[in-house]
Every structure is written in structure tokens, then in C-alpha cells.
Amino acid sequence: MQPEQAQTNDVELLKAIARQDETALGQLYDRYRVILFGLLVRILNSREEAEDVLQEVFLQVWRRAADFDENRGRPFTWLVTLARSRGIDRFRSLAARERVALAGSREPSEEISDAVADAFRSEQKNLVTTALSQLPEEQKQPLMLAYYDGLTQSEIAKKLGAPLGTVKTRMRAGLMKLRELLATKSASFGF
């Protein structure tokens, strides 16, 4: 999702982190903290939990930077996947203990500053938002429930009162359409 130059720099930063260069980790943190923290706040709906997980994510980056393989994907994808995976794990473990408390509070946080949000209204963000708005609601809804709420396909089927096979088909169709829409809008998405 970054310009080509930033992509190259990200890869270089990860290589430097793999050599235990803490300045490189600081640079990577400064570059991605806002978007990853925004994602974690959206998943966990708690700044405190999100900060805790953000710290875990960058410690994991520090320990596992050598595992990053640029042939398999971009640093952005690797970082978002790490953050989301940790965020969903934390949410599921919290939900198992506090399901009732959390169930009614899954709206986006209101603490997000407009200034920061404005800073992230990049062209690519707009493209993603536009592409998502073009998905049929029946395809978009299961994607959102899986991505932000960490629900499995069975849980989504139960929540929406739809057959499991239908949910699987709609999720797959939604992702395929999203990929097509993004690919036609911008080459920088790399699909």
C-alpha cells in the first residue's frame, strides 16, 4: 500500500531489524504505528488493550524480522497480518472471559483524532473505502464480521441466520470482487 520507494525502504528496514538495528525498528514503528494502532483499536475497542498488543507486535517484528520473505508479500502485508492476528487472538481470549461485556461495545472508538485520521486519508485509503462501498452488502457484511470482529464462518452464519455454505460463497465472492476492483483502480496494490 506504500509507494514503490517506501516499499524498498520497508524491506531494507526489516533487513536492518533482522541485524538487530534498533534505529530501524524505531523508523518502522514511526511509519506504521498509526495505521496498525487504528486497526487494533477497531478490533479491540480499547486503547489500553490495543497499546498492549501494538507493543507485542513490534517486539515480534524485532524477534522475527529475519523470517520476513519479500518474495511472499510486502512488508505492509506482513505487518498488518501480524497485528490483526495478535489483535484477533487477544479479542477472542478477552471475549471468552468477558463475552457479555464486550458484545455490545463493538462500535468504532470515538477517541480517534480527526487530525490523525485526516493524515491517513491517502489515495489508497480512498480507493479501498470506495471499493468496499461497491461490494453488495451481503458480501461486505461477512467480510467485516470476519476481519474486525474475528468471527469464524460458522459464527457469522449463526449471527446472520444464513446457511454456512452461503456465507462461505459470499465471503469468497466479496474478496474476489474487492481484489478485482482494487486491481482496476491502481497498479500499486500489486494484485
Next chain:
Amino acid sequence: MDFEASKKVMSHEDYKQMIPGHALSALDAAEDRMLAHHLVECSECRKEFDQWQETVAVLALDVAGAEPSPQIRERIITQIRAEKSAGQTNVISFVPSQRSVWSSLGSLGAIAAAVLFAALILYALILWRENRTFRTEIATLKTEIQTSQVQLDRKTKLLAMIEKPGVHFAELKGMPMAPTATAKVMYDASGHAMIVTKGLPAAPADKEYQLWYIVPGKKPMPGKTFSPDSHGEGMMEDQVPAEAMTSAVFAVTLERKGGASSPEGSMYLSSGS
């Protein structure tokens, strides 16, 4: 689903269909394990999985960014410095040495043992992760069972009330504080009442909803307090005051925890026109 049995009947195309769900971390545990095993063996599916992960990752851009506390950066740097210094104390200097054939064979044995050891550690790690997943699933199911039991108890009580002869019903509508909220009050000839609410916003920690019995010309009579669940659904049993048995209007207000003797908070529901 039996893992080995399922694995035998799954085709390559079946696995491919599961990949987008896997990229979204939305597969159920059994499917997730099956696909993970397949991905180890199938480079084509691994490549496709990587591509789907790229698509899934861009969804993060739809979220508004947020600024974490500056202390988080400091905490991360402090932690990695601690790890670095701990690692440095364990550094062993490398001294090249002449090796005989026998020592090389010994080294091969050591490498094989190390590989075996690493495989055992990996296997233990997989078992531990699966165990952790199952524990989480069990905890989730227990919570769901408890929630279902509460709902079943409520419905049983409601059914018993509805089946009583001569039960009175009153419908409460949402006021401007909660326009979509609704409630029903039922009470029998003895004054035993039940109120069932839907769509009420969650009450703040220091407040509760309170039922009121309003008879024209008299001071509102307080009923019991209650708190709806996270879905806005609530149920409470109470005793209708004798004066309110024939011509009461019912109302619900948000009051301090424990309730008030006369209404002080905003009105959320009312049976009045």
C-alpha cells in the same frame, strides 16, 4: 470432523476454496488445521494464500488511524535493549578448528539430534497451540450455554405468566431518549408483574432503569430497578401496588443505582399516549 478421514476426501480444489477464509482467519478450527497441513505440502496453494493475504491486508486501510501513547515506543525500545543485552552475554566466540572425519560424523549425529529435538519442540508447540485453541473454544461454549440458560429461564417464566387467566398487558413505547426501545408489562390478578424490554441502551455503571406506576392524581409509585443485557434486552419481576391495579400508566426512567423514591432521571419508556 475427523481430521484424517476428512483429509482423504478433500481435493486440491476443495482446499483452494478454503484459502480466502483462511486468509481472513475465519475458518473453523478443524478446517483451519486441515488447510494448514495442505499448505505445507502444496506450493501452488501457498502462493495463492499469499495473494489472498495481500487482498485481506488492504482492508486495514479502511480503518481510521489512531495515535498510540508516546510511552509505547519507549517501552518497545527499552524491551529490545534488554533483550539485546541479555543476548550479548550469551555470545560464544567462534574459534575455527581442524576437524577429523570422525568428529565430522559426530557433528552430523549432533545435527541429526538437534533436528530431531527441534522437530519435537515444534510438535509440542503445535499440540500446545491446539490445546489453547480448544480451551478457548470450550470457554466460549460455556459462556454461550450460560447465556442460553438465562434466556430459557426468562422464556419459561414469560410463558407461565402469559398462560395465567386474566393477565393484563400494557405496551410501553420508546421516548426521545430511546425512540426504538419497546417494552411489555404483564401482571396477573395477584399483582405479580413482569416487564420485558428491548432496545434500551446500556445503563452507565452507576445507574439502573426503574419501573414506575403512575396513577392520575397520585405521586408516581416506584417499582424495582433492572439493567438490560448487552443486546438491550431486559426482564424484571415486580409487584404492582394495589392502587395501580386498575388504571396505572407504566413508565421506565434511568435512575441512580438502587433506584429512587420519586422519578429524577430521564424517561425512556412509557405506556401513556
